[in-house]
Amino acid sequence: MAPALLDVLSSYWSWPLLETNLIILLNLLGALLLGLMVGYERSYHGRAAGMRTYGLVCMASCALTVFAGYSQFWFGHGVLHSVVGASPPDPTRVVQGIVTGIGFLGAGVIMKEGLNISGLTTAASIWTASAIGVMVGVGFYAAAILLAMVSGGLMMWAARIERWLPARHAIALRLRFRPGFQPDVERVNQCLQHTGYVLATGSISVSKRDNKLEWRFVIVSLSKKLGAPILRLSNELQKIEGLEEMDVSHARN
Secondary structure (H helix, E strand, C coil): CCHHHHHHHHHCCCHHHHHHHHHHHHHHHHHHHHHHHHHHHHHHCCCCCCHHHHHHHHHHHHHHHHHHHHHHHHHHHCHHHHHHCCCCCCHHHHHHHHHHHHHHHHHHHCEEECCEEECHHHHHHHHHHHHHHHHHHHCCHHHHHHHHHHHHHHHHHHHHHHHHCCCCCEEEEEEEECCCCCCCHHHHHHHHHHCCEEECCCCCEEEEECCEEEEEEEEEECCCCCCCCHHHHHHHHCCCCCEEEEEEEECCC
């Protein structure tokens, strides 16, 4: 192997560059913790985007920002410039196009079905993967490897952490009543409270087809322990007078 090529490869793992990778990693971990804190508030209230989504987005945003402050270490601490005799390109211009393109790609995996939203964490993980690619591209290999490991661990284990922490899970409901029947709102609220749930403010949607009223809304458990399992909830809902059809499903993230 040519000595010049060895110099280039070794420059990516020089001690000054490893110190820079460590500083970047600390920034990423700080952003991750702050993102998890904000995401937990959303997760606690049963919203679609939770700890994983907020943590990934916050950490990826940090990665796409912090590397710009260490331009003197891009592409192997300037060794590439001395070898090939050319100035390295400015990756921040490339990142602008990457972030825009990944935004469209992420939007394509977010699906809305009724009151359920899915794919938010997948979209956030795609954006995080683009940040990992940028870090590799500029030569911060150690930070990119650690970012990939932290992101993978977050997607695998954050859901378990969310289940361990106090939270209020959300359930999407669709209730259709028999023709001409006017449902009693208080009766529905009593049924929900009896099973440990409350109607989420601003989530109700009312439609009418073939003289049949249809209600769509999200309910949130009063606490993790008080919220009844979905099968027990469905059994209680069947006791509501005038109910003809219903759909009960977890609000997914």
